[in-house]
Amino acid sequence: MLTAAAAGNRVSGDDFKAALPDLRLNLLNAQFDLAEAGFPVVVIIAGDDRVGANLLVNRLNEWLDARYLTTEVFTQPTERARARPMAAQLWMALPPKGRMALWVGGLMRQVRAHLEGEISTVQLEQWAKHLRRTQRMWLDDGALVLKFFVHTPTAVQKRRFKKAKKTGDGAWRYDERDWDLAENLDDAIPVIESTLQDTSVVGAPWTIIEGSDDNYRDLRVARSIRAALQPGLESPGPTEPATPAEPFVDPDQSATVLEHVDLDRSVKKSTYKARLARLQGELHLLADEARRRGISTVLAFEGWDAGGKGGAIRRLTSALEAGDYRVHAVAAPTPHERDYHYLWRFWRDLPLDGRISIYDRTWYGRVLVERVEGFATAAQWQRAYSEILDFEQQVTEHGTYLAKFWIHISPDEQLARFQAREQTPYKRHKITEEDYRNRERWEDYVQAVDQMVVRTSTQSTPWHIISGNDKRNARLEVITHVVQGLERTLG
């Protein structure tokens, strides 16, 4: 794969100069068109020729307009990056719609770490799998992902080092890493090749670029970027994958999950007080231990309007140290958030190691309100199930305790609560016409909830369906699950 690419490609100085004006103009025009388009562009650059890849990045920064471009170099991960699942770093480097990012350094860092025995083959493959899946999500959302690997044969690299050392010209560009890799490149090539294959996805393969000649390397990549941008800008950005649309109501699946919730469970006030105090004390100690051991927690709350999510959450947070948790009240995305993939804001708000993120409404909005109200297309919400499972898997693989709650109440109980809220001055604002309108969609939501629970319950991230007609019962059920879940996670 790599060696075949090293065919001795060159571009003469004159040809390079002649090609430049048109190419630069076209690149800039493509970039201006992109600014108006509805998708982001990620250009990933890697190479066994580190110096060549860096020179290429410098050149692209010169040719492209820096106002619409960010360059992200993935060097040793910082403490903050290590304190969250691997892909969080990728998500936070994702450019908004209309912008382009150049990414450098990630792939070879992993390959080197493997060659030096810091990470195992399994870890390298795990990393590749997450990179693959993350790309898949972005591509499905309309992103353009372009990947270039600069390969320069050992002999050429060695010749360059020697020349630089002898003449002193640009010798400072090379360091030990480069000597080491060139020295051992032939052994490294099989690992590089399998990693390139493992991180390729349909719609975003790696392009191997020969790096023996600077002009050839830079022209070839710049032309590929321009060519890839042009047709993309002409067709509508996000493309729907050609999977057959599932029917809105799945005929094979009748509502069963919510139907079987026993809504009659209730708890006496005195019992409630005593049990809550005991459970809060336990939760406090468990959260202390989790902080000390760097184990983080994600609690996801969904449920009917007026179901009691807020009250249940407050019974948890009042047992926690204020610095340990954050409650994220998830409403319609802001214009800024809308410039990103729908999962972006949830990645952003993941807890650092030892901390707790509580989401009051969650990423499941994609398969609940967005599905029922038609804000997401069928293809979008249907592929969301696996996207969500993948997100949650990355969170739990990082060692995080993740729990999901659906707080269930009956339509009658909801109506009674709406009416009670209207009687309480400071709760009246919580009730709008829309809440009453949503009640007409009750059966559609039941369908969506059932399908969500069936599709996204896994052994490590099951849904907890909470019996919520009695608020005291709901609060005790929630805090009991959290206490037990933390005990299990902490071993």
Added chain:
Amino acid sequence: MLTAAAAGNRVSGDDFKAALPDLRLNLLNAQFDLAEAGFPVVVIIAGDDRVGANLLVNRLNEWLDARYLTTEVFTQPTERARARPMAAQLWMALPPKGRMALWVGGLMRQVRAHLEGEISTVQLEQWAKHLRRTQRMWLDDGALVLKFFVHTPTAVQKRRFKKAKKTGDGAWRYDERDWDLAENLDDAIPVIESTLQDTSVVGAPWTIIEGSDDNYRDLRVARSIRAALQPGLESPGPTEPATPAEPFVDPDQSATVLEHVDLDRSVKKSTYKARLARLQGELHLLADEARRRGISTVLAFEGWDAGGKGGAIRRLTSALEAGDYRVHAVAAPTPHERDYHYLWRFWRDLPLDGRISIYDRTWYGRVLVERVEGFATAAQWQRAYSEILDFEQQVTEHGTYLAKFWIHISPDEQLARFQAREQTPYKRHKITEEDYRNRERWEDYVQAVDQMVVRTSTQSTPWHIISGNDKRNARLEVITHVVQGLERTLG
């Protein structure tokens, strides 16, 4: 100050219940009005009664609408926080216009650190000074800053601990820190009182709240927040300080700085090539050492349109490792950035320790384009000089090397470059009607630049005025300053 506040204030359970509905409604309404208003609100809560302050924060979170509120707890600073000037943490926790933030924990963390000998009196005062100045800037920009200190007498705190320990009820809320502080509160009070004084500013004094009774404490703070929000929302948000407006053209200061730049300096191509190669090699090694030693660099570029900022910057970056630097092309703020103080985005983009941030146009836009084009009021750009000096002082006090460049060219040279750009296809987009219009304002800009240079040149952060009619000369002057500056900083 503190002891006088402990007058045994109480609110009975019945009075508390009676007051609640109206208070909560008013708080929510004030918050909804705030969402439409053009300023942020920061509520700072501290206290010698840590448990009481936390309970207060919980209660405010319950009473206010979580969608418009974030709670930030300043515990031990993370590695990332320590890798930037202290106030960067405050700036990044500043809510956007229309939102409210609750801040907890910062003041007592400093006081404790001082009492335990971790930080000196000078360091404590330095911290207070920066907090004071930061508040000043935000207040001048229209922000509302409310500060509450919960004081509970030693005897009351001790009684609570003993009761909790005996009955087990809520005993988990208390830990060793609380015992220690209550034990030594009488010794700590002088330090707390002087820190409260040192962090008070006109328009944002500390309010001491007695914490002996939970109901009194929470009602008192909630009512103060409501009262402070209400008049603020009725009057226009940002208020202009009542300083006399300076005349646009300062009669005492004639243009001198730019007049005396020798624009005839030029460098032969062969000399340029040799010197640039040598300087780039030196820069590379210095940047390596700075990275290893965790010393960061901020390079600020201003200058006439077509003055050659981009070219000078590229001669620097091509000598650097791609992972070490970021170039921030500063254009008009985005809608998201406009929701913050004008300095916010520059704080956000400060380098971590060991890294380099290069700003292509800078915070000086406030006293250049915003002044000349009338985007900022006279009061806004006039107070910007000291705000900017304060920002730069915090950056350099952190150990960062900061350099500022004005690249100067003559009006004729600019015209020639505009015309040349129009002949180059990929540079044509850089020239617009506006660029020609700006030329008519040349003398206004000269005035603004002169005043800027005079007012913001300090010993540690002087302006470098670069002779730019000859591009080669300009590039060599810039890189020479950077190399010398880094050598000085690295000692």
